[in-house]
Amino acid sequence: MKGVSKVYGTLHALSDINLTVNAGDWLSIMGPSGSGKTTMINLIGCMDSPSSGSVILDGHDISRESAASLTRIRRDKIGLIFQQFHLISYLTAVENIMVAQYYHSMPDEGEALEALEKVGLKDRARHLPSQLSGGEQQRVCIARALINSPDILLGDEPTGNLDEENEGIVIDILRTLHNEGATIIVVTHDPEVGDVAQRKIVLEYGKIVQDIDQTRPLDPKESGGRA
Template sequence: MTRLLELESVSKVYGELRALDGISLAVPRGEWLSVVGPSGSGKTTLMNIVGAMDRASSGSVLLDGVELSDLGAKELAQIRRNTVGLIFQKFHLIGHLTAVENVMVAQYYHSMPDEAEAMAALGRVGLEQRAGHLPSQLSGGEQQRVCIARALINYPALILADEPTGNLDAANEEIVLDIFRSLHADGATLIVVTHDPAVAAEGQREIALEHGRMVREVFHDHG
Protein backbone atom coordinates (compact mmCIF):
# COMPACT_ATOMS: atom_id res chain seq x y z
CA MET A 1 0.00 0.00 0.00
CA THR A 2 1.44 3.42 -0.94
CA ARG A 3 2.15 5.96 1.70
CA LEU A 4 0.02 9.07 1.85
CA LEU A 5 1.95 10.68 4.68
CA GLU A 6 5.56 10.36 5.77
CA LEU A 7 7.11 12.21 8.69
CA GLU A 8 10.84 11.95 9.20
CA SER A 9 12.42 13.24 12.44
CA VAL A 10 9.88 16.06 12.72
CA SER A 11 10.41 18.52 15.55
CA LYS A 12 8.55 21.68 16.49
CA VAL A 13 10.19 24.06 18.91
CA TYR A 14 8.52 27.06 20.62
CA GLY A 15 11.37 28.85 22.40
CA GLU A 16 12.55 26.40 25.05
CA LEU A 17 9.61 24.05 24.52
CA ARG A 18 9.90 21.09 22.18
CA ALA A 19 6.25 20.46 21.28
CA LEU A 20 7.31 17.68 18.90
CA ASP A 21 10.60 15.95 19.30
CA GLY A 22 11.86 13.89 16.39
CA ILE A 23 8.63 12.20 15.31
CA SER A 24 8.90 9.74 12.45
CA LEU A 25 5.69 8.27 11.14
CA ALA A 26 4.30 6.81 7.94
CA VAL A 27 0.58 6.58 7.13
CA PRO A 28 -0.44 4.38 4.19
CA ARG A 29 -3.39 5.41 2.05
CA GLY A 30 -6.67 4.08 3.43
CA GLU A 31 -5.41 3.70 7.00
CA TRP A 32 -7.36 4.82 10.06
CA LEU A 33 -4.77 6.09 12.52
CA SER A 34 -5.68 7.12 16.04
CA VAL A 35 -3.46 9.55 17.96
CA VAL A 36 -3.78 9.61 21.73
CA GLY A 37 -1.94 11.31 24.54
CA PRO A 38 -2.45 13.66 27.46
CA SER A 39 -2.87 17.41 27.07
CA GLY A 40 0.39 19.04 26.00
CA SER A 41 1.74 15.83 24.51
CA GLY A 42 1.99 17.36 21.03
CA LYS A 43 -1.14 15.88 19.38
CA THR A 44 -2.48 19.22 18.17
CA THR A 45 0.97 20.34 17.01
CA LEU A 46 1.24 17.13 15.00
CA MET A 47 -2.23 17.73 13.49
CA ASN A 48 -1.30 21.32 12.56
CA ILE A 49 1.84 20.20 10.78
CA VAL A 50 0.18 17.29 8.99
CA GLY A 51 -2.81 19.52 8.09
CA ALA A 52 -0.52 22.13 6.45
CA MET A 53 -1.46 24.76 9.01
CA ASP A 54 1.97 24.99 10.56
CA ARG A 55 5.55 24.17 9.56
CA ALA A 56 7.92 21.87 11.36
CA SER A 57 11.02 23.44 12.90
CA SER A 58 13.04 20.56 11.49
CA GLY A 59 12.51 17.24 9.74
CA SER A 60 10.56 16.30 6.66
CA VAL A 61 6.79 16.09 6.09
CA LEU A 62 5.73 14.47 2.84
CA LEU A 63 1.95 14.61 2.19
CA ASP A 64 0.55 13.06 -0.97
CA GLY A 65 3.97 13.36 -2.54
CA VAL A 66 4.49 17.02 -1.62
CA GLU A 67 7.18 18.15 0.82
CA LEU A 68 5.33 20.60 3.09
CA SER A 69 8.45 22.01 4.76
CA ASP A 70 9.41 23.82 1.55
CA LEU A 71 6.05 25.46 0.91
CA GLY A 72 5.00 29.08 1.41
CA ALA A 73 1.72 30.25 2.95
CA LYS A 74 -0.11 30.26 -0.37
CA GLU A 75 0.97 26.75 -1.32
CA LEU A 76 0.06 25.48 2.15
CA ALA A 77 -3.41 27.00 1.72
CA GLN A 78 -3.67 25.12 -1.58
CA ILE A 79 -2.74 21.84 0.17
CA ARG A 80 -5.38 22.51 2.83
CA ARG A 81 -8.16 23.06 0.34
CA ASN A 82 -7.20 20.23 -2.03
CA THR A 83 -5.75 17.47 0.10
CA VAL A 84 -6.99 17.79 3.67
CA GLY A 85 -10.46 17.61 5.22
CA LEU A 86 -10.68 18.97 8.75
CA ILE A 87 -13.13 17.90 11.46
CA PHE A 88 -13.02 19.86 14.70
CA GLN A 89 -14.03 19.15 18.26
CA LYS A 90 -15.88 22.50 18.42
CA PHE A 91 -17.34 22.08 14.90
CA HIS A 92 -16.34 25.64 13.87
CA LEU A 93 -19.30 26.33 11.65
CA ILE A 94 -19.81 29.89 10.43
CA GLY A 95 -22.65 31.21 12.55
CA HIS A 96 -24.42 33.36 9.97
CA LEU A 97 -24.43 30.70 7.25
CA THR A 98 -26.89 27.82 7.04
CA ALA A 99 -25.78 24.20 7.14
CA VAL A 100 -25.69 23.91 3.35
CA GLU A 101 -23.92 27.25 2.99
CA ASN A 102 -21.27 26.08 5.47
CA VAL A 103 -20.64 23.08 3.25
CA MET A 104 -20.57 25.29 0.17
CA VAL A 105 -17.85 27.48 1.74
CA ALA A 106 -15.43 24.53 1.45
CA GLN A 107 -16.49 24.06 -2.20
CA TYR A 108 -16.02 27.79 -2.80
CA TYR A 109 -12.40 27.75 -1.66
CA HIS A 110 -11.68 24.44 -3.42
CA SER A 111 -13.09 25.04 -6.88
CA MET A 112 -16.70 26.11 -7.29
CA PRO A 113 -19.82 25.95 -5.13
CA ASP A 114 -22.59 23.59 -6.13
CA GLU A 115 -25.64 23.68 -3.89
CA ALA A 116 -27.06 20.39 -5.17
CA GLU A 117 -23.82 18.61 -4.40
CA ALA A 118 -23.67 20.24 -0.95
CA MET A 119 -27.25 19.12 -0.30
CA ALA A 120 -26.29 15.59 -1.31
CA ALA A 121 -23.36 15.70 1.13
CA LEU A 122 -25.73 16.77 3.91
CA GLY A 123 -28.06 13.97 2.84
CA ARG A 124 -25.22 11.51 3.32
CA VAL A 125 -24.90 12.55 6.98
CA GLY A 126 -28.67 12.52 7.43
CA LEU A 127 -29.16 16.29 7.52
CA GLU A 128 -30.89 17.07 4.25
CA GLN A 129 -33.96 18.29 6.13
CA ARG A 130 -31.84 20.61 8.27
CA ALA A 131 -29.90 22.14 5.39
CA GLY A 132 -31.51 25.57 5.73
CA HIS A 133 -30.92 25.84 9.46
CA LEU A 134 -28.31 28.04 11.07
CA PRO A 135 -25.75 26.35 13.35
CA SER A 136 -27.47 27.87 16.38
CA GLN A 137 -30.62 25.94 15.38
CA LEU A 138 -28.78 22.60 15.24
CA SER A 139 -27.83 20.22 18.05
CA GLY A 140 -24.16 19.46 18.77
CA GLY A 141 -24.39 16.15 16.95
CA GLU A 142 -25.99 17.80 13.93
CA GLN A 143 -23.34 20.50 13.87
CA GLN A 144 -20.62 17.86 13.92
CA ARG A 145 -22.27 16.08 11.00
CA VAL A 146 -22.35 19.36 9.06
CA CYS A 147 -18.66 19.72 9.89
CA ILE A 148 -18.07 16.19 8.54
CA ALA A 149 -20.05 16.92 5.36
CA ARG A 150 -17.94 20.05 4.87
CA ALA A 151 -14.71 18.08 5.41
CA LEU A 152 -15.75 15.44 2.87
CA ILE A 153 -17.30 17.61 0.18
CA ASN A 154 -14.06 17.95 -1.79
CA TYR A 155 -13.05 14.27 -1.43
CA PRO A 156 -9.79 15.02 0.39
CA ALA A 157 -6.94 12.53 0.35
CA LEU A 158 -6.59 12.84 4.13
CA ILE A 159 -9.25 13.42 6.76
CA LEU A 160 -7.95 14.93 9.99
CA ALA A 161 -10.33 14.81 12.93
CA ASP A 162 -9.46 16.54 16.19
CA GLU A 163 -11.45 15.09 19.08
CA PRO A 164 -14.46 14.63 16.76
CA THR A 165 -16.63 13.12 19.48
CA GLY A 166 -15.30 15.22 22.35
CA ASN A 167 -18.42 17.39 22.56
CA LEU A 168 -21.00 14.76 21.71
CA ASP A 169 -23.29 12.51 23.70
CA ALA A 170 -23.08 8.76 23.29
CA ALA A 171 -25.79 8.58 20.59
CA ASN A 172 -24.21 11.23 18.44
CA GLU A 173 -20.75 9.76 19.05
CA GLU A 174 -21.98 6.50 17.61
CA ILE A 175 -23.46 8.28 14.57
CA VAL A 176 -20.15 10.03 13.88
CA LEU A 177 -18.16 6.82 14.33
CA ASP A 178 -20.56 5.07 11.94
CA ILE A 179 -19.78 7.70 9.33
CA PHE A 180 -16.05 7.26 9.93
CA ARG A 181 -16.37 3.53 9.54
CA SER A 182 -18.17 4.02 6.22
CA LEU A 183 -15.52 6.46 5.07
CA HIS A 184 -12.80 4.06 6.03
CA ALA A 185 -14.60 1.24 4.28
CA ASP A 186 -14.66 3.46 1.18
CA GLY A 187 -10.90 3.73 1.38
CA ALA A 188 -10.51 7.14 2.98
CA THR A 189 -7.42 7.84 5.04
CA LEU A 190 -8.27 9.06 8.55
CA ILE A 191 -6.15 10.46 11.33
CA VAL A 192 -8.23 10.89 14.46
CA VAL A 193 -6.92 12.60 17.58
CA THR A 194 -8.83 11.53 20.67
CA HIS A 195 -8.78 11.19 24.42
CA ASP A 196 -11.39 8.46 24.28
CA PRO A 197 -9.86 4.94 24.28
CA ALA A 198 -13.01 3.54 22.70
CA VAL A 199 -12.77 5.94 19.78
CA ALA A 200 -9.00 5.31 19.52
CA ALA A 201 -9.67 1.60 19.37
CA GLU A 202 -11.79 2.11 16.23
CA GLY A 203 -8.61 2.87 14.30
CA GLN A 204 -6.41 0.24 12.69
CA ARG A 205 -3.44 1.67 14.42
CA GLU A 206 -3.05 3.79 17.55
CA ILE A 207 -0.04 5.86 18.46
CA ALA A 208 0.49 7.56 21.82
CA LEU A 209 2.43 10.80 22.28
CA GLU A 210 4.04 12.12 25.44
CA HIS A 211 6.17 15.25 25.70
CA GLY A 212 6.33 15.44 21.92
CA ARG A 213 7.58 11.93 21.45
CA MET A 214 5.87 8.82 20.17
CA VAL A 215 5.88 6.46 23.15
CA ARG A 216 3.59 3.66 22.02
CA GLU A 217 2.16 2.12 18.88
CA VAL A 218 -0.74 -0.37 18.95
CA PHE A 219 -2.40 -2.18 16.06
CA HIS A 220 -6.09 -3.03 16.46
CA ASP A 221 -7.44 -6.03 14.75
CA HIS A 222 -11.02 -5.40 13.65
CA GLY A 223 -11.20 -8.79 12.09
Protein backbone atom coordinates in the same frame (compact mmCIF):
# COMPACT_ATOMS: atom_id res chain seq x y z
CA MET B 1 7.25 12.51 9.22
CA LYS B 2 11.03 12.21 9.22
CA GLY B 3 12.86 13.51 12.26
CA VAL B 4 10.18 16.12 12.85
CA SER B 5 10.50 18.54 15.74
CA LYS B 6 8.37 21.54 16.61
CA VAL B 7 9.94 23.85 19.15
CA TYR B 8 8.46 26.88 20.90
CA GLY B 9 11.34 28.64 22.67
CA THR B 10 12.69 25.92 24.93
CA LEU B 11 9.53 23.81 24.75
CA HIS B 12 9.62 20.79 22.47
CA ALA B 13 6.00 20.29 21.40
CA LEU B 14 7.26 17.47 19.13
CA SER B 15 10.69 15.85 19.39
CA ASP B 16 12.28 13.97 16.50
CA ILE B 17 9.12 12.21 15.34
CA ASN B 18 9.37 9.44 12.73
CA LEU B 19 5.98 8.24 11.55
CA THR B 20 4.71 6.70 8.33
CA VAL B 21 0.99 6.52 7.65
CA ASN B 22 0.02 4.62 4.51
CA ALA B 23 -2.77 5.62 2.16
CA GLY B 24 -6.03 4.08 3.37
CA ASP B 25 -4.83 3.69 6.97
CA TRP B 26 -6.90 4.71 9.98
CA LEU B 27 -4.73 6.06 12.78
CA SER B 28 -5.72 7.40 16.15
CA ILE B 29 -3.46 9.71 18.12
CA MET B 30 -3.86 9.69 21.88
CA GLY B 31 -1.93 11.01 24.88
CA PRO B 32 -2.26 13.50 27.71
CA SER B 33 -3.06 17.18 27.31
CA GLY B 34 -0.04 19.08 25.99
CA SER B 35 1.66 15.97 24.59
CA GLY B 36 1.74 17.34 21.01
CA LYS B 37 -1.34 15.82 19.36
CA THR B 38 -2.77 19.01 17.85
CA THR B 39 0.73 20.08 16.84
CA MET B 40 1.08 16.82 14.92
CA ILE B 41 -2.33 17.15 13.20
CA ASN B 42 -1.53 20.76 12.27
CA LEU B 43 1.73 19.68 10.61
CA ILE B 44 0.06 16.86 8.68
CA GLY B 45 -2.82 19.16 7.73
CA CYS B 46 -0.59 21.86 6.22
CA MET B 47 -1.59 24.36 8.90
CA ASP B 48 1.91 24.67 10.33
CA SER B 49 5.52 23.89 9.42
CA PRO B 50 8.06 21.97 11.53
CA SER B 51 11.09 23.58 13.19
CA SER B 52 13.21 20.75 11.75
CA GLY B 53 12.72 17.52 9.87
CA SER B 54 10.47 16.76 6.90
CA VAL B 55 6.77 16.19 6.50
CA ILE B 56 6.17 14.23 3.31
CA LEU B 57 2.63 14.13 1.97
CA ASP B 58 1.95 11.99 -1.06
CA GLY B 59 5.66 11.86 -1.90
CA HIS B 60 5.97 15.63 -1.68
CA ASP B 61 7.98 17.41 1.04
CA ILE B 62 5.60 20.02 2.45
CA SER B 63 7.83 21.18 5.30
CA ARG B 64 9.34 24.08 3.39
CA GLU B 65 6.33 25.14 1.36
CA SER B 66 5.03 28.70 1.38
CA ALA B 67 1.78 29.45 3.18
CA ALA B 68 0.03 29.90 -0.17
CA SER B 69 1.03 26.51 -1.48
CA LEU B 70 0.17 24.85 1.86
CA THR B 71 -3.31 26.34 1.51
CA ARG B 72 -3.60 24.88 -1.98
CA ILE B 73 -2.46 21.40 -0.86
CA ARG B 74 -4.86 21.51 2.09
CA ARG B 75 -7.75 22.49 -0.14
CA ASP B 76 -7.03 19.72 -2.66
CA LYS B 77 -6.20 16.79 -0.41
CA ILE B 78 -7.35 17.33 3.14
CA GLY B 79 -10.63 17.47 5.04
CA LEU B 80 -10.55 18.83 8.59
CA ILE B 81 -12.93 18.24 11.48
CA PHE B 82 -12.33 20.28 14.62
CA GLN B 83 -13.72 20.02 18.10
CA GLN B 84 -14.89 23.62 17.85
CA PHE B 85 -17.10 23.58 14.86
CA HIS B 86 -16.05 26.84 13.16
CA LEU B 87 -19.39 27.19 11.39
CA ILE B 88 -20.37 30.64 10.15
CA SER B 89 -23.20 31.67 12.43
CA TYR B 90 -25.28 33.71 9.97
CA LEU B 91 -25.23 31.05 7.22
CA THR B 92 -27.48 28.00 7.12
CA ALA B 93 -26.13 24.44 7.21
CA VAL B 94 -26.21 24.09 3.43
CA GLU B 95 -24.65 27.55 2.92
CA ASN B 96 -21.79 26.67 5.30
CA ILE B 97 -20.99 23.72 3.05
CA MET B 98 -21.26 25.84 -0.08
CA VAL B 99 -18.57 28.17 1.33
CA ALA B 100 -16.15 25.22 1.33
CA GLN B 101 -17.12 24.45 -2.27
CA TYR B 102 -16.55 28.09 -3.18
CA TYR B 103 -12.96 27.98 -1.90
CA HIS B 104 -12.32 24.73 -3.72
CA SER B 105 -14.10 25.23 -7.02
CA MET B 106 -17.76 26.19 -7.51
CA PRO B 107 -20.66 26.27 -5.04
CA ASP B 108 -23.23 23.63 -5.97
CA GLU B 109 -26.32 23.50 -3.78
CA GLY B 110 -27.41 20.07 -5.02
CA GLU B 111 -24.06 18.57 -4.10
CA ALA B 112 -24.05 20.36 -0.74
CA LEU B 113 -27.50 18.92 0.03
CA GLU B 114 -26.24 15.46 -0.93
CA ALA B 115 -23.36 15.85 1.53
CA LEU B 116 -25.86 16.77 4.25
CA GLU B 117 -27.94 13.74 3.34
CA LYS B 118 -24.87 11.52 3.80
CA VAL B 119 -24.64 12.65 7.42
CA GLY B 120 -28.40 12.34 7.96
CA LEU B 121 -29.19 16.06 7.99
CA LYS B 122 -30.97 16.84 4.75
CA ASP B 123 -34.03 18.07 6.66
CA ARG B 124 -31.86 20.53 8.64
CA ALA B 125 -30.29 22.17 5.57
CA ARG B 126 -31.98 25.57 6.13
CA HIS B 127 -31.20 25.76 9.84
CA LEU B 128 -28.65 28.19 11.22
CA PRO B 129 -25.93 26.71 13.46
CA SER B 130 -27.73 28.17 16.51
CA GLN B 131 -30.79 26.11 15.54
CA LEU B 132 -28.81 22.86 15.47
CA SER B 133 -27.75 20.62 18.34
CA GLY B 134 -24.03 20.10 19.03
CA GLY B 135 -24.11 16.70 17.36
CA GLU B 136 -25.87 18.12 14.32
CA GLN B 137 -23.33 20.96 14.05
CA GLN B 138 -20.53 18.41 14.21
CA ARG B 139 -22.15 16.46 11.38
CA VAL B 140 -22.42 19.66 9.29
CA CYS B 141 -18.66 20.04 9.85
CA ILE B 142 -18.11 16.50 8.64
CA ALA B 143 -20.26 17.13 5.57
CA ARG B 144 -18.20 20.26 4.94
CA ALA B 145 -14.95 18.32 5.35
CA LEU B 146 -16.17 15.74 2.82
CA ILE B 147 -17.41 18.12 0.18
CA ASN B 148 -14.20 18.12 -1.83
CA SER B 149 -13.71 14.33 -1.54
CA PRO B 150 -10.44 14.66 0.38
CA ASP B 151 -7.95 11.78 0.29
CA ILE B 152 -7.06 12.47 3.89
CA LEU B 153 -9.49 13.22 6.69
CA LEU B 154 -8.03 14.74 9.85
CA GLY B 155 -9.98 15.12 13.07
CA ASP B 156 -8.91 16.90 16.25
CA GLU B 157 -11.30 15.62 18.93
CA PRO B 158 -14.13 15.22 16.39
CA THR B 159 -16.36 13.65 19.02
CA GLY B 160 -15.15 15.75 21.95
CA ASN B 161 -18.43 17.62 22.40
CA LEU B 162 -20.83 14.81 21.61
CA ASP B 163 -23.02 12.46 23.59
CA GLU B 164 -22.73 8.73 23.07
CA GLU B 165 -25.38 8.50 20.37
CA ASN B 166 -23.86 11.25 18.24
CA GLU B 167 -20.39 9.86 18.86
CA GLY B 168 -21.65 6.55 17.42
CA ILE B 169 -23.04 8.37 14.36
CA VAL B 170 -19.71 10.12 13.75
CA ILE B 171 -17.76 6.86 14.13
CA ASP B 172 -20.08 5.20 11.60
CA ILE B 173 -19.48 8.02 9.12
CA LEU B 174 -15.71 7.65 9.57
CA ARG B 175 -16.03 3.90 9.08
CA THR B 176 -17.90 4.39 5.80
CA LEU B 177 -15.29 6.86 4.56
CA HIS B 178 -12.51 4.51 5.52
CA ASN B 179 -14.21 1.69 3.62
CA GLU B 180 -14.39 4.02 0.62
CA GLY B 181 -10.60 4.38 0.75
CA ALA B 182 -9.98 7.58 2.74
CA THR B 183 -6.97 7.88 5.02
CA ILE B 184 -8.17 8.88 8.47
CA ILE B 185 -6.15 10.39 11.30
CA VAL B 186 -8.04 11.25 14.46
CA VAL B 187 -6.86 12.82 17.70
CA THR B 188 -9.01 11.70 20.61
CA HIS B 189 -9.12 11.43 24.39
CA ASP B 190 -11.90 8.86 24.13
CA PRO B 191 -10.62 5.25 24.34
CA GLU B 192 -13.68 3.97 22.44
CA VAL B 193 -12.97 6.30 19.53
CA GLY B 194 -9.26 5.46 19.69
CA ASP B 195 -10.02 1.74 19.57
CA VAL B 196 -11.90 1.82 16.25
CA ALA B 197 -8.74 2.75 14.33
CA GLN B 198 -6.42 0.11 12.84
CA ARG B 199 -3.50 1.66 14.57
CA LYS B 200 -3.07 3.80 17.64
CA ILE B 201 -0.10 5.89 18.65
CA VAL B 202 0.31 7.46 22.08
CA LEU B 203 2.27 10.69 22.53
CA GLU B 204 3.95 11.87 25.71
CA TYR B 205 6.03 15.03 25.95
CA GLY B 206 6.25 15.27 22.18
CA LYS B 207 7.43 11.69 21.59
CA ILE B 208 5.67 8.55 20.38
CA VAL B 209 5.73 6.23 23.39
CA GLN B 210 3.38 3.53 22.05
CA ASP B 211 2.52 2.35 18.55
CA ILE B 212 -0.21 -0.29 18.61
CA ASP B 213 -1.55 -2.38 15.71
CA GLN B 214 -5.27 -2.81 16.38
CA THR B 215 -6.22 -4.64 13.18
CA ARG B 216 -9.01 -7.12 13.50
CA PRO B 217 -11.81 -8.17 11.18
CA LEU B 218 -14.73 -5.73 11.28
CA ASP B 219 -18.13 -7.38 11.34
CA PRO B 220 -20.36 -5.55 8.82
CA LYS B 221 -23.37 -6.28 11.07
CA GLU B 222 -21.65 -4.18 13.66
CA SER B 223 -21.76 -1.01 11.59
CA GLY B 224 -24.97 0.17 13.23
CA GLY B 225 -23.52 -0.22 16.68
CA ARG B 226 -20.17 0.27 18.31
CA ALA B 227 -17.09 -1.88 18.10
